[in-house]
Amino acid sequence: MLDVTQTPLKALLKRRRPGYCLEAPFYTSPEIFAADMETIFQRHWIFVAVEADVPEPGDSTVVDIGGTSVVIVRDDDMNVVAFHNVCRHRGARLVHDYKTSVGNLVCRYHAWTYGLDGQLLYAEHMGDHFDTACHGLKKVHIRSLEGLLFLCLADEPPADFDVMADLMTPYLAPHDLRNTKVAFEMDIIEPGNWKLTMENNRECYHCAGNHPELTVPLFAEGFGFAPEQLDEAGRQQAERYACLVNDNHGAWEASGFPSRCLEHLDDMVTGFRTERLPLDGDAESHTLDTKAACRKLLGRFNDPKSGALHFWTQPNSWHHFMADHAVTFAVFPIDAEHSLLRTKWLVHKDAVEGVDYDVENLKAVWVATNDQDSTLVGYCQTGARSPAYEPGPYSPHTEMLVDKFCNWYVGRMTDAHGA
Amino acid sequence: MLDVTQTPLKALLKRRRPGYCLEAPFYTSPEIFAADMETIFQRHWIFVAVEADVPEPGDSTVVDIGGTSVVIVRDDDMNVVAFHNVCRHRGARLVHDYKTSVGNLVCRYHAWTYGLDGQLLYAEHMGDHFDTACHGLKKVHIRSLEGLLFLCLADEPPADFDVMADLMTPYLAPHDLRNTKVAFEMDIIEPGNWKLTMENNRECYHCAGNHPELTVPLFAEGFGFAPEQLDEAGRQQAERYACLVNDNHGAWEASGFPSRCLEHLDDMVTGFRTERLPLDGDAESHTLDTKAACRKLLGRFNDPKSGALHFWTQPNSWHHFMADHAVTFAVFPIDAEHSLLRTKWLVHKDAVEGVDYDVENLKAVWVATNDQDSTLVGYCQTGARSPAYEPGPYSPHTEMLVDKFCNWYVGRMTDAHGA
Amino acid sequence: MLDVTQTPLKALLKRRRPGYCLEAPFYTSPEIFAADMETIFQRHWIFVAVEADVPEPGDSTVVDIGGTSVVIVRDDDMNVVAFHNVCRHRGARLVHDYKTSVGNLVCRYHAWTYGLDGQLLYAEHMGDHFDTACHGLKKVHIRSLEGLLFLCLADEPPADFDVMADLMTPYLAPHDLRNTKVAFEMDIIEPGNWKLTMENNRECYHCAGNHPELTVPLFAEGFGFAPEQLDEAGRQQAERYACLVNDNHGAWEASGFPSRCLEHLDDMVTGFRTERLPLDGDAESHTLDTKAACRKLLGRFNDPKSGALHFWTQPNSWHHFMADHAVTFAVFPIDAEHSLLRTKWLVHKDAVEGVDYDVENLKAVWVATNDQDSTLVGYCQTGARSPAYEPGPYSPHTEMLVDKFCNWYVGRMTDAHGA
Numbered sequence A, B, C: 001m002l003d004v005t006q007t008p009l010k011a012l013l014k015r016r017r018p019g020y021c022l023e024a025p026f027y028t029s030p031e032i033f034a035a036d037m038e039t040i041f042q043r044h045w046i047f048v049a050v051e052a053d054v055p056e057p058g059d060s061t062v063v064d065i066g067g068t069s070v071v072i073v074r075d076d077d078m079n080v081v082a083f084h085n086v087c088r089h090r091g092a093r094l095v096h097d098y099k100t101s102v103g104n105l106v107c108r109y110h111a112w113t114y115g116l117d118g119q120l121l122y123a124e125h126m127g128d129h130f131d132t133a134c135h136g137l138k139k140v141h142i143r144s145l146e147g148l149l150f151l152c153l154a155d156e157p158p159a160d161f162d163v164m165a166d167l168m169t170p171y172l173a174p175h176d177l178r179n180t181k182v183a184f185e186m187d188i189i190e191p192g193n194w195k196l197t198m199e200n201n202r203e204c205y206h207c208a209g210n211h212p213e214l215t216v217p218l219f220a221e222g223f224g225f226a227p228e229q230l231d232e233a234g235r236q237q238a239e240r241y242a243c244l245v246n247d248n249h250g251a252w253e254a255s256g257f258p259s260r261c262l263e264h265l266d267d268m269v270t271g272f273r274t275e276r277l278p279l280d281g282d283a284e285s286h287t288l289d290t291k292a293a294c295r296k297l298l299g300r301f302n303d304p305k306s307g308a309l310h311f312w313t314q315p316n317s318w319h320h321f322m323a324d325h326a327v328t329f330a331v332f333p334i335d336a337e338h339s340l341l342r343t344k345w346l347v348h349k350d351a352v353e354g355v356d357y358d359v360e361n362l363k364a365v366w367v368a369t370n371d372q373d374s375t376l377v378g379y380c381q382t383g384a385r386s387p388a389y390e391p392g393p394y395s396p397h398t399e400m401l402v403d404k405f406c407n408w409y410v411g412r413m414t415d416a417h418g419a
């Protein structure tokens, strides 16, 4: 069925009801999807990869943000640079492998040859009037936040990336992500709009009923709860949890691991949130047995039980950093009703597979959890197709961050498309 | 190729030439398909299921009319009720199985729990200000015509359903469909616009050349014929057939089986047609050997040779009721060029498979016939894509009911979109 | 992602920069694709088949130009005629087989029966008022240029087909294509806009790096080169090649084989180009071992080493005619991002497979080359999807004919859509 939004985007943005999920066209309309791609994904900092994807000079990786293909390259000075993955001759895609290693970037069509700095080095038969200097690859803005790579396709990227970087660096630095390697990665296509994938990530109201593997080392209280529904035992439990978190924050920060919550999900252009949280009982990590997946710990950690640092960024990522490994998640919209979720598991770069870690154990929890989430996202996408769909209320106790995701989204769209 | 209708729908409706098939955009345009879904399928009574689909309390079945998913439930008082299949929280699809049996309707996302009356019984963590009474499932109008279930998605359904119900009840009652079971059902996707599927059903001009199994117990004269093309032998044959039909009508009606033709295909909003017709020779039913498929007869019948009651409804169904079994057909549009045809074979609820009936024998004729029709519908869809397509004339002797289908469709669309 | 062209077609046409490839919407927009189909493919002469496809009376072949299906028939007088492949009754597609042989053309739906001249011969049940004379098949213009079949869907085809025919007949006649048979044919779907398939065909800048099989018997100099980049050895080589071509032209023309270049790629509505060129060393044909693929030579040829006559037509074909066999290529657009390439290998009609020729050897070079080209076309299509795509410059020494293809296209579109 052709999906045509009857109400203009501007009107839909204006009438958004705070505390409620979005109207259906935000999840189903190809027109709004196109606006999302232009306004959100072409103008904001998008988490796309990690430095560990391109460890050596000449290593490259290709990321596609909608129709925009970008090649990320480690140059000979060990800088990470990024170019539009389009030949300047007749526009052929230049690099075809997700990850590869190159000396120069050579187009397969007519062999135009570019250096790792994007300069056009050689183009045959173009004649005397042709100026190679005008035909270098187009650069893309790229920033590494302690090894996490963010791209911005805009000419002038949002300036507050620096604010986020300044605040986040002390949190991330102890994990020393630049000295990790990608032990495993996987892509799945979720059958839903990218915003449903993000909303699903921003609450754990659904965790108890849907994520048996993930919830083992998690405190039920950490998902949020309606205080008025607690009985006396529940109230005491919640208080104990609050004290535990506070005590842990104090202890970790005293040891040089910043931990307290920073939240700028809807008050910055480059919105984000972070917090280091304890795991239940003697749990060390997000594995099936809750023990560290990798014997070789990351960065400055020497206690495998150091909780988990969580990092959420608008519009498209979340991350969990433990003492032994880290997991990063990036969402790439495909069309109005499909999204790619790319997950990478990082361990210390010197850890040896089969000796220090077992890949099956490392990946098990999040492979299962992603699959469960994908199914849930599909339920919402299917529901949003119905003319009977009507935005319902978010729980004020467990879905506050979903609401903030929508606030941020609506705010950014309104900024671009008028109030 | 992008399918954009150059001529406005209103103009296309206005210039429709009676006695001729429709212009190509009615079969190919996504825009007109969207208008069909909104005007025809969201505002009229749509045949979707039978009571035998949900025999017991808690039994449910899901039907999708375009993007609108509806769950039909047998409640604890044995009433058949229907709800939009969308959770009132964040809009997840609620019921995922085509047929299942439930106590309550529980959303898989955050476990909001609804009773069989649609009331929201339980929603965790929503806080003190949340009113469950405002978040029950949305009801959908549903009517049972002697066990045949019709939905209407409109707030105010066409009132003349009652007229049809009053007229049809005496015809259907003898078959006692409420005491049947679904012995077999199947869905096929026809490669054509839903109107082509319907038009194909409304004539038997194509039967002689395409339906070897179906035509065995049918009288050739019953398909319609040009009287001027008949020779003397043909004329006598046609007269004999007319007398036979008349005699049968008289005999059946005297036995309490209303049989004479009622036709309101294009003069009612809820258009329909019915007639009980004899089968040729000693044929009893629509099976390969023309004998009754089921030894246990339906309702008040005790003679397996009692002809076949036919029932056609606008916009999307047809039905054949014999003494031993019944077959119902419902068309669900998928997109401008595809339609789902759902066929159900009903037998007495106490009939035992393998003893009273053999499923292969029961279904054989219509499985073959549907497949043949699907191919023919595809031929028309393919033809309509050509710029050279031009509506041709209907046969005034064999395609009158196709013409009436188009009259009804054009009338209903004109009523909604202006003359 | 929905593909909507923001800039009107007229503006895009107007701002086309000569010597540069086209802007991205020309390769990606469904709207411009629809305009291409209407303006280019429905109003120009399109190469679609060869007479050898329908050698005997009653032989037919179906070709689809976009949504327009045409059946080409050899009638009883040995004329090749063409009709729209749509029944005049309810518009069913009439002929379903790519190639078949028929007495009359009989619709499978209700058996309307048309003669090989398109006249409606028989339609049952249509009544006394029905006039068969008004319901014959709609004719399509078709022309045979020495056995090469061109269709034009317009009411008034471009008149300059005759100019092309007059000029080309002497070149083609010696190959006597009317006395060939189709030894092999294959369709591939290229993942690109039809214009990218055509542009790829119009240059050999990419050949050295991508076509190992094709280039064996070709002179490197024949692909074009920047003279200023040649060293002394290269310059001598290029001169020798120019002399060789000139000498060959002289010798062939003296023997009755017109050979010199005729070029009307962008100065005629029915644009074309031809030239007979020598093959390198003792190469005779386009086979893996460069020897003639078929022992029985075509038409007036008795020396297997007679070079290759090339024939390019706007908008959709190219052909290579050797002494022993010929290869024809026709491009049929599918949608904005996909095109069908149909290749046919012709040999003398009396040649015997396994005796005079081996099909594997006959087809090997172009099966490989088509596959390589398809990949390259896909690279350009993928690149054009990026917002960073920008038309780059054509090489003035090797891509002149690509430029002329774009000139012709932009000219024809401008003619129809305004300057």
Ligand code: FES
Pocket (backbone or CB within 6 Å): A087, A088, A089, A090, A091, A092, A107, A108, A109, A110, A111, A112
């Ligand atoms: S398109 Fe890259 S070299 Fe020609």
Ligand code: FES
Pocket (backbone or CB within 6 Å): B087, B088, B089, B090, B091, B092, B107, B108, B109, B110, B111, B112
């Ligand atoms: S969407 Fe149904 S309970 Fe949340």
Ligand code: FES
Pocket (backbone or CB within 6 Å): C087, C088, C089, C090, C091, C092, C107, C108, C109, C110, C111, C112
């Ligand atoms: S559609 Fe061809 S005979 Fe009816």
Ligand SMILES: [Fe+3]
Pocket (backbone or CB within 6 Å): A200, A201, A206, A207, A211, A369, A373
């Ligand atoms: Fe989850």
Ligand SMILES: [Fe+3]
Pocket (backbone or CB within 6 Å): B200, B201, B206, B207, B211, B369, B373
């Ligand atoms: Fe039929």
Ligand SMILES: [Fe+3]
Pocket (backbone or CB within 6 Å): C200, C201, C206, C207, C211, C369, C373
């Ligand atoms: Fe090529």
